[in-house]
Amino acid sequence: MSEWSSGDIYESYVGRWSRLVAAEFVGWLDRPTGLRWLDVGCGTGALTGTILRTADPAAVLGVDPSAGFIEYARQTVPDQRASFEVRSAAELPDGPYDAVVAGLVLNFIPERVEALRRMREIGSTVAVYVWDYADGMQLMRYFFDAMLALRPQDREHDEGKRFAFCTAEGLEGLFTDAGFTTVSTREIVVPTVFSSFDDYWQPFLGGTGVAPAYLRSLDEPAQAAMREEVRSRLPIEADGTIRLSARAWAAKAVS
Template identity: 80%
Template sequence: MTEWSSGGIYESYVGRWSRLVAAEFVDWLEQPAGLRWLDVGCGTGALTSTILRTADPASVLGIDPSEGFIGYARSQLVDPRVEFEVRSAAELPDGPFDVVVAGLVLNFVPERVAALRRMREIGTTVAAYVWDYTDGMQLMRYFFDAMLDVRPQDREHDEGRRFPFCTPEGLAGLFRDAGFRGMRTREIVVPTVFSSFDDYWEPFRGGQGVAPAYLRSLDPADQDALRDAVQARLPIEPDGSVKLTARAWAITA
């Protein structure tokens, strides 16, 4: 079972890279100052902090079902324009909001189309981004490709298989089913550079997220075997660093 509780550990795993994507995402939306924003599945506050820093909002409400993540976000973002609430995408607040955004969360929402319909009801502009799990999110792709080699019986844990709709066409289809028209999509690619293999691997041991939770479920011998398989696959530089990229797909309507 995937854990979502420790904001600090999640930051070291993927939150820090989400912040890079969030900056390009908010810039791409080109929203004027003084708007009311809702951040659905705000997590540790990566997207919320970017909105506060770059979009000059009147207010931002961040919601997430994880009390641990909300607690972390509150501790990091002290700003009179922002509020946080513990609630899920199935319990969206009443609007209206000028902009409703969801960063790296749609694939974890069980009733995605219903949630998007509700976002359309309460928001003037709705936008989201997800990782390209099948190909472009390299730090996860190397992990799961190694898993498929050493434990092919566990292939259903592969996020690329679990979330095949995380593509421009898949996102557009979800938005279309929710009643949106005139969607725009784009690719966002950011560097994910690790100082060493340990710098890459240590966040996987924290249990926060799909791949780390899967790793924690294995016995120590299997964990070591998977670690060795990942290390053998990674493009490790002569100085020990690991230089990867992460691709996300964004959509707005």
Template identity: 85%
Template sequence: MSEWSSGEIYESYVGRWSRLVAAEFVAWLDQPNGQRWLDVGCGTGALTSTILRTADPASVLGVDPSAGFVEYARKTVTDERASFEVRSAAELPDGPYDAAVAGLVLNFIPERVEALRRMREIGSTVAVYVWDYSDGMELMRYFFDAMIEVRPQDREQDEGLRFAFCTAHGLEGLFSESGFTTVDLREIVVPTEFASFDDYWQPFLGGQGVAPAYLRALGESDQLALREAVRSRLPIEADGTIRLKAKAWAAKAVS
């Protein structure tokens, strides 16, 4: 299984939390009804479905390089205004679109400045959101802080280091480099609550995403050591509940 292929596993890991951020993100964009939207890196359809539910669009085209994600989105997002295509960010359609958006995908696009420039060419409003990997995305932060303790030699795997631009300052710089003169930024924080440690840990075993793929590549003893290191750090309440927060940064600009 590749790092990004199963929609069901992705949903249990981070997709469900993305949907909470998407609702605040779309409301913040405050686009008129009847717009044409492009959802770049649509994944399982979290952002697309939010646009359909809350923004009354004329149409939404979701594109993603993962055929598995596109298949999942087609099955679960049945609104006739939505369509999905297997495309990478380097193969975006001509448009034009009233809004070109991307949720939780910019850090996985190798040529992200070029992608933003292309979104600027075809979209009147361009907007993105990314997790704050270095600070506010707590469910991942606990994992990588424990990883650094258990296997300091793997420090470079930390998403906070790999995706250091996923901050307000980093996004502003990317938008500026892509040709935008004015960028609006916003912090979005949502709750991520788990019923138990197993509820928290099970999605990491699915191999979908950077941390789960890293975990899967470890030997059994290292996996167990990391599991216990994470458990010892988490704020587990008396009834087993774990209440964390997930912070994302959003940026928008008019082309």
């Protein structure tokens, strides 16, 4: 199974929290009804589904390079206005689209500025959001802080280091480099509440996502050490609940 193949595993790891961010994001865009949307890197359909529920679009096309994610989205977003295709960000369809959006994917696109330029060519409004990996995405931050404590030799795996541009300033810089002249940014913070440590930890065992893929690469004793280091750091309440929050940064521009 590849790192980005299982929709169910991704949902339990981060998709469920992405849906909360997507609702805030679409509300912030405040687009009229009846528009044509393109969802770049649609994954399991979290953002596509939110657009359909809250923005009353004419149509939404979701594209993603993962056939597994596309199949999951087709099954879980049963709306005649939605369609899905296996495409990478380097193979975006011709427009025009009224809105081109990308949720939690820009950091996984190697040629980010080129992708934003293409989105600008085909979309009237272009908007994205990414996790604040270095600070505010707590469920991932606890994991990587534990990794840095136990295995500093693996620091290059830290998403906060790998995706340092995932800030308001970083996104504004990318949009400016892509030719947008007026860029708006904002933070979106959502609660991520886990019923138990197992509820928090189990998704890391699935291999889908950067942190889970890193964990899977370790031998069993190293995985056990990581588990206990993370457990010791988390704010676990008396009833076992773990109350964290997740911050994303969003940017939008009208061309």
